[in-house]
Amino acid sequence: MSDSSFMTLALNGLVLSDEIEDFVQAWHESDSKEEIFEFLGMTFEEYSLWASDPDTIDVILSARHAGRPLKEAVNDNLRVQERIAARADEAGKLGILRKWIAAQPDR
Secondary structure, eight states: OOOOOHHHHHHTTSSOGGGHHHHHHHHHHSOOOSOHHHHHTOOHHHHHHHHHOGGGHHHHHHHHHHTOOHHHHHHHHHHHHHHHOOSTHHHHHHHHHHHHHHHSOOO
16 A cells, blocks of 8 residues: 555655645544544654644655755754845744744754
8 A cells, every 4th residue: 555645745746735734634534543643644743843833844845855854954944044034924933943943852
């Protein structure tokens, strides 16, 4: 049986990142015994980031695709965002990312 999780399909280019909500809806409508993060094909770490800021799905997919640690990918993305964040509405997102990074254990 092939893995039809969101992450597998997205990493294989078969669904777009913004289609994740369709998978969340499918989980709610299913009788799956899996946790939502498992159903999506995510680690708990990936899911906790996505749940904190759904706009991070592309960072999560990119990190997984490159085989990079998620915390490292988020840090790199944060640095880029800090350089281009001239608008006040981006400050809140940056705060969410900083808080998420700070809560992660060092490995």
